[in-house]
Amino acid sequence: MSPALETVLAKAGLQVTPMEFLNLVAEAAKRLAPPHPEPASYFTPDQREVLTDVGLDLGPQTNTDAMPRARSIVALSVLRDTALTVAEAARQLQVDTSRIRHRLGVGRLVGWKDKGSWRLPAWQFAGTGVLPGLEAVLATVAQDQPALVVAAFMTTAQEDLLVDGTPTTPRDWLLAGGDPRRVADLAAMLGTPV
Known part of the structure; x- marks a missing residue:
């Protein structure tokens, strides 16, 4: 190889x-x-x-x-x-697996079922916590949006999110302390015809 x-x-x-x-x-x-x-x-x-x-x-x-x-x-x-299992996410967040499943159920974390088991994209985690402002952003994302679409949005530089004059990704914007409402407004447009 x-x-x-x-x-x-x-x-x-x-x-x-x-x-x-x-x-x-x-x-x-x-x-x-x-x-x-x-x-x-x-x-x-x-x-x-x-x-x-x-x-x-x-x-x-x-x-x-x-x-x-x-x-x-x-x-x-x-x-x-790169996605985490429920057990891996629970270890990273230092909570019980039932808390992870609850967050998935109420839309406070993003995930999908893969062969009967939940998988959680890694972009939504930061250290021993979740991405700052994640809950506000996810509240505006339509439920029918595939995990790949949400991941692509969160990890692609956006012209409307500038850090030191340079477009940055929603994930990096939130990590830098940017206003989650700015990302939420953009996320609400996912799947909406332009």
């Missing part, structure tokens, strides 16, 4: 072998989508007409679409690999 891949995985803090990582990528690729889906097949004729009338291209994907798909699969693999 490539020493370069081992180096990248180690620098990213992913505790998997290169073969395990590639297997995760292959598994996610099979599970997430066929290689070249035809978007039109997911809609009724009436829905297709409305969507094409507003300018959406429902034609089959081409090979040029492979890179964004690959990026999404890799991002999902990394999100899954």
Whole structure:
């Protein structure tokens, strides 16, 4: 296996072998989508007409679409690999596992079920606590938003969040003591048509 891949995985803090990582990528690729889906097949004729009338291209994907798909699969693999179990989150927060499950149930932590067990994305934790202002932010995120979308938002620099004149991620904004309401306002827009 490539020493370069081992180096990248180690620098990213992913505790998997290169073969395990590639297997995760292959598994996610099979599970997430066929290689070249035809978007039109997911809609009724009436829905297709409305969507094409507003300018959406429902034609089959081409090979040029492979890179964004690959990026999404890799991002999902990394999100899954770096996520904490309920027990790991409880240890980190120094609370009982029932408290973690309760926080998940009331939307004070983000998580998803993976083979029957909760997984909690690591971006929402800071030291022995949760990200400052997390509860205010999560209260504005629509329940139907996938964990990958929320993770991408929280870890992507936003033009509206400036620290020393430089756009910063919502996570870094909150860690720097920024107003959680600014992040909450942006998070409320997730999934909203622009």
